[in-house]
Amino acid sequence: MNKSLKMILVLTIITVISGVVLSYWDNFTRPIINEHKTSKLNKLILEILPENNSIEEMKLGEYNLYVGKKDGEIVGIAFKAEGGGYSDIISLIVGMSPDFSKITSLKILSQVETPGLGTKIVDDPSNENPTWFTDQFKNLKIDPEIIYVKNAKPTKENEIQAITGATISSKSVVNLLNTNISKVKKLYIEK
Amino acid sequence: MSKKKVTLIQEFLKGIWKENPILISLLGLCPTLAVTVSAENGLAMGLAATFVVISSSIIVSMLRKIIPSEVRIASFIVIIATFVTIADRFLAAYFPDISSSLGPFIPLIIVNCMILGRQEAFASKNGIGRSFLDAFGVGLGFTLVLVLLGTIRELFGSGTIFGIQVMWDSFHPWAVMILPPGAFLALGLMIGASNWLNELGEKK
Amino acid sequence: MEEKSKIETAKPKKKDPRAMLQKLNRKPFLLKSSPHLQSEYSIEKIMRGVILALLPTTIFGVIIFGWHALFMILVGIFTCVLTELLFNLISGKKFKLTDGTSVITGLLLVLTLPPSFPISGVILGSVVAIFLGKMIFGGLGYNVFNPALLGRAFLQASYPVKMTTWILPNYAEADAITGATPLGLLKFENIFTSIKPLILGNIGGTIGETSAILILLGGIFLLVKKYADWRIPLSYIGTVFILGGIFWLIDPTQYPNPIFHVFAGGLMLGAFFMATDMVTSPVTNKGSWIFGIGAGIVLITIRLFGGLPEGVMYSILFMNGFVPLINRYTQPKTFGRLKNE
CATH class of the missing domain: 1.20.5 (Single alpha-helices involved in coiled-coils or other helix-helix interfaces)
Incomplete structure (x- = not known):
């Protein structure tokens, strides 16, 4: 052959x-x-969207929106966002109220921040409530944008407290939310 | 081709210590350093690589008289890639947590030079039985080092072994061990220790 | 090899004449490779000098930060000496009790730690400093990186939170509210600290870095006694001053003034006591200049543009890595060799 x-x-x-x-x-x-x-x-x-009985998926630009409905009425909108953290991409899913005025809930999907420091955005074993950082975003007003404060309790409705020693990780989450929420909000209102 | 008389048991054992792929030949270091943040990850990675090296060694050894030498590397890679994909999908389907923590390093087994090296240096020149033993030994050696490295890093970096708390309560984990520098440090010390043991053995 | 020959030059004279005679009896001719020069400096003498020079800032650190700081210092020194002894025992090397270098490594390491650092962490850092930083390379004279800083780098990566938890000195000014370091305040809160407390030392910081003037005192003692090469601190601090000054002139609201740069953080301690480490700094004069300037550039880059407030440790470790290369390319011409050879 x-x-x-x-x-x-x-x-x-x-x-x-x-x-x-x-x-x-x-x-x-x-x-x-x-x-x-x-x-x-x-x-x-x-x-993220607890009080719903049906979820609709919707494509909006680069985002996948999950619209939670209860008896035909929209009760919340969730979407995934990604952006740079201190060491690598932080990926999170955020739930918004239907009128985009406030955040209802926030969940970090993946991150590779510095163990023991930046990872406190997900889990802070030194606090009684290990998820205190993400919990701060519940019912947080996003207008005009989210602001972080250091070493002090937040006083305004659009403020959260940054993690001591992990300012950059905290800042990354806030920036990530600010840019993506405004983008999605614009896309959503146009629609 | 191997004309030297090597007993079957030696064929199997050499991969574990004398020709250990990581400690002696320094092959496949990329997954070794990257995934061994825990003993569990090391074990999963080691088993996946062992499965791939055994299966492809058997197939390559079976086909060694059919594959023309000009296209042998391409054929080896296709065979290896097939088994890697099988392992990857298997982990994703049945162990989704491990699969997501190993990330891209399972697909990257394809380019692990330890595996291609076994096909080129051994399986393509030896019978099925010997190839199986050789691959099994090498895979086992690889797995053992990965588990050991993962255990050391997990023990000092998180205070646990296989997720079980073993260090005392007031132990502060050394975060550096689960970061990349810890991988280099621990592997370097392991290689140093193995050389030291070898020297001790030679002296006696 | 340069480091080695430098150390050999510094070998002490044989002190015990009986031991010398015994050796001579066994071997009629004492054969030794060059260099044959005997220097008035010995490792022990230099190390005693360095410890003396470090005493003022050490005592000051204990005074302002309390007994825990003293305990840390003692544990650090003890662990370092013990690690060296144990390693020598296990590896079957002939060991002297100590030539003082381990004491200095332990002392320097603890001086760069926050005053509230846990004792277990001090032990870990000391073991790493001596074992990974020195003994594994073959002992004194062979290590590439400054052992104390290597131990500190390990601790920094292991305990990022504890390494940045500061406490207030015992007699801080009334308006100081947190123990944060001046550089930390600058990086994360945009607060400028005035120069006076930086010089006096009633600020937050590591045990040994707070009082610039006491470190300067010890540093000048070292330079006068010629235990350290003056070129390294001068070029290091000088580069920081000039580069810091350039940025300050560009935008004084965003960048601190150069005097702040010189007195804040661990620069003084690092420049006089760590960058000048004989084993891990260049042997040539030209090389010393390059070493200091390089470290200065790295430091300013980290302080102004990096994620960390302070970069003395990384700047010195970074330049340590270049020392073999610097030594190689700054070799002076051999005496008697032609110009273009």
């Missing part, structure tokens, strides 16, 4: 077999993986 013909033949056969095996394997695992993904997302959105 011709040498180059053999090369082509062998490589093609290997590739074809590999493709067939993988497509069967994919068929088998894809539904399970998708189930994990949707159940995780659903659980999250349920936490």
Whole structure:
């Protein structure tokens, strides 16, 4: 047999077999993986928008909006946002009131901030309430924008307290919210 | 091709200590350093790599007389990639938490030179039985080092082993151990210790 | 190799004549490689001088921060000496009790820690400083990085919160509300601290860095005694002053004035006592200038544009890494060699 013909033949056969095996394997695992993904997302959105009985997905620009409805009336809107933190991307999901006047809830999906310092945006073991940082965003007014204060209790309705020693991580979350909320708000009102 | 008389048991054992892929050949360091923030991650990574190296060694050894030498690297990579994808999807389907904490490092097993190295240096020249033992030994050596490294880093960096609290309560975890510098430090000390042990063994 | 020869020059004279005779009896000819010059400086003598120079600021630190600071200092020194002894025992090396370098490493390490730092952390840092910073490289003379700073870097990465928790000195000014360091106040709150407290030392900071004037006193003692190369502190502090001054002239509201830069934080301590470490600084005069200027540039970059308020530690460690390279490219011409050879 011709040498180059053999090369082509062998490589093609290997590739074809590999493709067939993988497509069967994919068929088998894809539904399970998708189930994990949707159940995780659903659980999250349920936490973000608790008082709803149906969730509608809506595409708006680069964002996926999840609109929570109760008896046909919109009770909340949630969307995912990502942006730079102290060391890498912080990804979070935020729930808004239907008129975009305030944040109803905030959840950090993933972050790789400095352990023990920046990670306090998710979990602060030194506090009685380990999630105090994200809890501050509940019912936080976003008008005109969120402001963070240091080493002091927030006094205004659009203020939160930054984490001592992790100002940059705190600032990143606030900036991330400010830019993304205003973008989504604009897109949403235009619609 | 290996004309030297190497017993089957030696074929298996050499990958664990004498030719350990990490401690001696320094292969596959990227996943070694990146994923070993905990013993569990190290174990998952090690097992995934072991599965890939064993399966592809068997297939490559089976096909070693059919694959023309001009396209052997391409064929090896396709075979390795197939098994890596299987392992990746398997983890994503049944162990979603581990899969998400290992991130891109499971797909990156494809370019782990330890695995390609075994195909090129061993499986393509030896029978199925020997190739299996060789791959099993190398995979086991890889896994052991990863678990050990993960355990050390988790113990000092989080105070736990496999998620179970082992350090006393007032122990302040050394955050540096679960950061990248801790990986380099711990691996460097491990390699140093293994060389030291080898020297001690030679002296005796 | 340069470091090695430098240390050998500094080897003490054989003190015990009987031991010398015994050696001579065994070997009729004492063969030794160059250099054959004997210097009036010995490691022990220099180290005693450095400890003496550090005493004022150490005592001041204990006075203003209390007994815990003293305890930290003692534990740090003890752990460092013990680690060296243990390592020498285990590795089967001949060991002297100590040549004083471990004492200095322990002292310097603790002087750069916050006064409320836990004792377990001091022990960890000291072990890391001696074991990873010195012994693993082959002991004194072979280490690339300043051991005390290496130990501190390990602690900084391990305990980021505790390394930035400050307490107020015992006799702080009435208007001081938190123990935050002047550089921390500047970076995170945009508060400028006036120069007087920086010089006197009644400010928040690590145990040994608060009083610029006492450190300066010790530093000048070192320079006069020629235990440290004057070029390094001069070029280091000078670069910080000039670069800081340039930024201050550009925008005085955003950048602090250069005098603040010189007196704030650990610059004084670092420039006189850590950057001048004989093992980890260049051996040539030209190299010393390059070393100091480089460290100054790194420091200003971190202080003004980095995420951290202070960068003395990283600036010195960073330049430590370049020392072999600097030594190599600043070799003076061998005597008798032609110009273009």
